[in-house]
Structure formats: C-alpha cells, structure tokens
Amino acid sequence: MSSRDEELIDIIAEEALIDRAKLDPAAKLEDIGLDSVDLVSVVFAIEEKYGIEIAEDSFTRSDTLGEVVKKIDALIDAKAA
Amino acid sequence: MAERLVVTGMGAVSALGFTAEENWAAARDGVTGIKIQPFDPGPHGPASVDFPAAPVKDAALPALEAALGKRIGNSLDPFAAHALMAAHEALGQARLLGAPLGHRAAAIMGNGIGGLRTLEKAYERLFGLKATKVHPLTIPRVMVSAPVSAIAIEFGITGPVFATASACASSAHAIAQAAALITAGLADMAVAGGSEAMASPGGLRAWDSLGAMSESTCRPFSAGRDGMIVGEGGAAIVLERESHAEARGATPLAYYVGAGMSSDAFHWTQPTLEGAVTAMRQACEPGGLLDDDEVLIAAHGTGTDLNDKNEAAAIKHLFGDKAAHHPVTATKSAHGHLIGASAALQAVIGLKALAAGLAPPILGYLGEDPECAGIDLVLGPKARAIKARSLLVNAFAFGGLNCSLAFRAA
Numbered sequence: 001m002s003s004r005d006e007e008l009i010d011i012i013a014e015e016a017l018i019d020r021a022k023l024d025p026a027a028k029l030e031d032i033g034l035d036s037v038d039l040v041s042v043v044f045a046i047e048e049k050y051g052i053e054i055a056e057d058s059f060t061r062s063d064t065l066g067e068v069v070k071k072i073d074a075l076i077d078a079k080a081a
Numbered sequence: 082m083a084e085r086l087v088v089t090g091m092g093a094v095s096a097l098g099f100t101a102e103e104n105w106a107a108a109r110d111g112v113t114g115i116k117i118q119p120f121d122p123g124p125h126g127p128a129s130v131d132f133p134a135a136p137v138k139d140a141a142l143p144a145l146e147a148a149l150g151k152r153i154g155n156s157l158d159p160f161a162a163h164a165l166m167a168a169h170e171a172l173g174q175a176r177l178l179g180a181p182l183g184h185r186a187a188a189i190m191g192n193g194i195g196g197l198r199t200l201e202k203a204y205e206r207l208f209g210l211k212a213t214k215v216h217p218l219t220i221p222r223v224m225v226s227a228p229v230s231a232i233a234i235e236f237g238i239t240g241p242v243f244a245t246a247s248a249c250a251s252s253a254h255a256i257a258q259a260a261a262l263i264t265a266g267l268a269d270m271a272v273a274g275g276s277e278a279m280a281s282p283g284g285l286r287a288w289d290s291l292g293a294m295s296e297s298t299c300r301p302f303s304a305g306r307d308g309m310i311v312g313e314g315g316a317a318i319v320l321e322r323e324s325h326a327e328a329r330g331a332t333p334l335a336y337y338v339g340a341g342m343s344s345d346a347f348h349w350t351q352p353t354l355e356g357a358v359t360a361m362r363q364a365c366e367p368g369g370l371l372d373d374d375e376v377l378i379a380a381h382g383t384g385t386d387l388n389d390k391n392e393a394a395a396i397k398h399l400f401g402d403k404a405a406h407h408p409v410t411a412t413k414s415a416h417g418h419l420i421g422a423s424a425a426l427q428a429v430i431g432l433k434a435l436a437a438g439l440a441p442p443i444l445g446y447l448g449e450d451p452e453c454a455g456i457d458l459v460l461g462p463k464a465r466a467i468k469a470r471s472l473l474v475n476a477f478a479f480g481g482l483n484c485s486l487a488f489r490a491a
Contacts, residue, residue, distance in 0.1 A: 014154060015154075017151070017152040017153070017154050017156055037217075037218070040217040040218070041216070041217060041218055043217075044214065044216055044217050047214075
C-alpha cells in the first residue's frame, strides 16, 4: 500500500473509532463495524484533507476497505491531474 | 410517608481533578484550578486574549478512554465527555457497572448551553473558511441531550432519560427531577447531575462582553469582588430508593432530603431575595434543616456583586439567629463556575465535606463586605472542622431560576 493509502486508513480508524489493526483491506465495511454514521464522518474528514468531493452514493457497506481506498485514490488523482 | 432516597455514588471532573476524591482533596486543601491563560480564536478571529478561567485538563479524555476501555476521540463534545466521566465514576462507586441498568434506571443531566465548542468549530468553518459543509455529526454533538444519551447508551439505561436546562441551576434541577421520578415510582435509581464546557474562545468572549467575569479570580462574598470565573466539567450522583440500595447491599453515602424551586420572574441578571429564600426554605423544610444547630451551606457564591449580597441576605432571612452558626462555603473560588454543572459538583464536594467533618475554604477573600456580613464564611487558607450533619446546596441562575437541594449525612 502507498503511504497515502496508509494515511486514508489512519483517517478511517480515527473517525470511526476502530482499532487500526482491525482495518484489513480485504474486509467489508459492515464486517469491520463501520456504520452509516461513521461513514459520513470518514467522508467528511477525507473531503477536508484532500479538497475533494465524494458523492453520497460512492460507497456501500458491502464494499471492502481496499475498494473504498481505491475509489478515493482515483478521486484524489483526478483532482491533481 | 415516601421512602427515603440515598446517595450511593458520586463522580466529578473539573479543573481540580478527574475524580470526586481529587476534587474534594483540592477544595479541602485550598488548591485553585483558576489561572490566567490565552484563549485564541484562531486565524479567522480577533487576536488571542488572556482570561482567568478553570478549564478541564486535556488528560481528561485519555483518562475517560482508559476507564471505559474504548476510544472516544472527538465523537463527543467535551461537555458530553465530562458527563460520561462523572457518571461512570458515580456508577462505579455505587457498584452498578457491568450489566445494562435497564428500564428502572433513569439518567437526568443538566447543562446551560450545549456543545459550544463543536458549534464554534462549525461556525468557524461557515463564517471564517466560507465552507459549505460542517461536520456531519455537528447536531448530535451539540444537542443539549447529548450527555444523557451518551450515558444511557454506555450504561444501558432504558428508563426516563432527558436533560434539564436552567442555566446555572441546571444540575440542581436535574437532581431534583431524578428524585421526583423515583418518588413518583417511575424509576428505582437514577444517575443525575450536570456538565458544561464553555471555557472556549467564544464562550469566554461572551461572558466578558456581559461584564460578568472577574479580571483576576472568583472572590465569593469578599470586598472588592469583581465577578465570576468560567470553569467547566461534570458531576453526577447516583440516587436510589433506600430499599433498592439495601436489597443490593449498597453503602449509603448520604440521604437526599429535599429540593426547593422558584422563579424570580423579574430580571435576566438581577436576583431577588424572595426567589432565593423560597427555594432554600422548600429544600430545608422536609428534612428539618431549619431546626439544625449547624447546616453546611454550599453557597451559589459566584463572586458577582449582586449574587453574593442577595445570597447572604437570603441566608440571614431564612435562618434568622441561626444563620451566624451555619458554615458557608463557596468552592467556585477553586473550580470556577461550571454553569450547568456547578450545583452537582458543589453537592459532591459538600457531601464529601460532611463525611469528613471539614468545610473547604473560600479562596481569594480580600476582606469583609458589610453587605455580606452576618453569615459564617469559611475563610482560607485551610479547611475548617465542622459538626454539621446536613448540607444545603444553592443554585441561583441567570433568568431568575432558583433550585436548592438538601442532604443529610449517612
């Protein structure tokens, strides 16, 4: 994982109050205990940090953490391009 | 006759410490939590300014997280975190942690203004950064019932749960409401008190603009007093029906014996003698405090000109010749004014004082104000031995809302 991906997972751990060690990229959001309220906090924090906009329906709770990070990466890269 | 109510647990967090015992020890030993410090509103506000205040130390949050064994982070505004910390300690002392407390338990906590720090951050984004979005959890963090919801969720309290708001009397009203709910048969036990976190750049500016804040420190009942000092924190007690406490082998720390409430219906910032006397009298009558030779009085004692002279007059008016024998403490001179949490913290410190037979000293006293003379002020620097077995706690709020509480030693 890139250092930015690590940073994204740090933000998720911080905002959703989930133990960093439990954030396995292969795990689904619903399986790591990330509920819809946590998700809005995570999205807000990432939008703030990277100056991007994440559409409301970008993620579902059946997405894996790795898929979420990949989608966010794409949005950040699109902004930088 | 209604069954007696017992206090079986106490918790407190303020500038004086993170537990009831730390708060009591500091108050007893004449330690102050008030100091002059900078309040910086950030790049979008005016320059940083120094104010005297008594904020809670930052280490409170890690201490709470360690006590609960989980992360809190910024998921709660400090005013809710302080409430949770005090409630956890009180329930722990009452030996009520572990299983969910269920529908026969209540949680009633007061506060004056809600999650001000969270609101300030949201407004900094809108009006300073011109951002279009604020944190998505702004509402649940700001709402005045956030502390009780946090407590209910944490401890599985599924009975009556709500917040009370009456500015500086909020936690006195909360305790009185909790007792009334138990007496009415709606619950067997309650965790009750209050919390506040107004020692923020905006909060301090607002108090300063009102002209209510001292430039140095809180000097209750003293000549030369010049206002209140903003403190913050949380305090809670566990109240139970006596038979409920006995059945589970809980140790009574004190008895709750009455509350009195009144409204001045007069002025936003000027108190009335009648309002204060009515609340105190109603609180004292059921438990017979008016006949006691010595009552420990935990005064509202804000250090403002108007409150202190009105409160001294009210004590003299109510107790007559006995007034000179009732030791009067005013611990806002140590922990500052916790606004909605003050009465609960003063109840906790007062109950500790009764148990120890020691009244904590009034700090910052410069000399006698003739308008506050005739009452027995406990002056520093050290605690004074007392014989009192009963406690009267006063809370007289802006907007003319008064609530007094009465307790007896176990």
